Amino acid sequence: MRRGHDRRLTAPHWLVEGTFLLMEPRMTGPALKPWIADIHAYVPGTSEGVDGKPLVKLSSNENPHGASLAVHAALAEARNPALYPDPDATALRRAIGAAHGIDPARIVCGAGSGELLHCAVQAFAGPGEEVLFSRYSFSLYPLLAKKVGAVPVLAADDDYAASVDALLAAVTPGTRVVLLDNPNNPVGSFLPASEVARLHAGLPEDVLLVVDQAYAEYLGAGEDDGGLALAAAHANVLVTRTFSKAYGMAGERVGWATGAPALIDALNRLRGAFNVTASGQAAALAALGDAGFVARSATENAVARAGFEAAIAALGNHGLRAIPSRANFVLVLFEGALTAEAALRSLEAGGYAVRHLPGQGLGHALRITVGTREDMAEVVRILAAATVAAA
């Protein structure tokens, strides 16, 4: 007996002996662009085990100390959800400008810095053109390039860190955008201002250099990669920043970018019309008013990170090695009997989610967000026990 025919399907459902024969419906929908078919959705860090058990999340580089009380107070204040937010985040841009000495007209806010990175690549790279970055960089970068039909080009690393020489050697006439996350994710390495300036000086003027400073607040006081000064002085430098990391506001999705007026104009054309929510704008404004919270987060991170790196160094005879980090995470290499996969399983069994990035050529490593001192001590205890079990 023939059942109803869904006109969206090429094959109808048939009733066979009282049951539906499960035929895979072959959709004849719109054809996906081949370069979109070639990508996958961004894979975020996990927060639960394979059995669904909630884990302590050390997999997305969030702030383990949460957000400033001022942010919580701003979020608790009633706003009318029926109204659209300020489309231009005017007050927030003014406050960011005041905090960093930047003309607010040279600032654009985004739904996280991720939105602005996307817009920057979309504005300046297209099908067949090249987007260049260091081999071990933010896992979003290849997706940003492929989303616009561009070709991601990976420059060789220098013991995992970005190499200016290798980046410059990889520039071709097809290069349109260079993405530099500094400090770098997932390595945690940092290029000083002299190296960033050398990279910029070696690039053709029509290539956009994006300095992604998502982790800049974790650098030492007064330490700076010079990106903001380059963005203020040159037509081809964009700097992106975020409230997701040291400000502890990843859930509110607020980031910003600064650069020459023509770059900001390009991003304004491409970004979502009301991209930063009213609560996100209010929370970020409040966060900027509590510089002490960010400073305390950075100090606490530096202490916990140093303790963790020393503990991993003590496991060096078991083949564990931490790449010195300038951010709120540490890349731990597993070069002995204990593999990264086994360490991942041990950590998960012990209640911790960390990041394994085999798709990035880092199957032998784990990126571990710096949590509270107590959590880091427990992570070390689990790893030490796992090295003994693996020996």
Ligand SMILES: Cc1ncc(COP(=O)(O)O)c(C=O)c1O
């Ligand atoms: C290097 C780097 N840039 C940008 C981002 C994006 O952050 P958001 O979109 O939350 O601002 C991240 C997030 O992990 C990151 O690691």
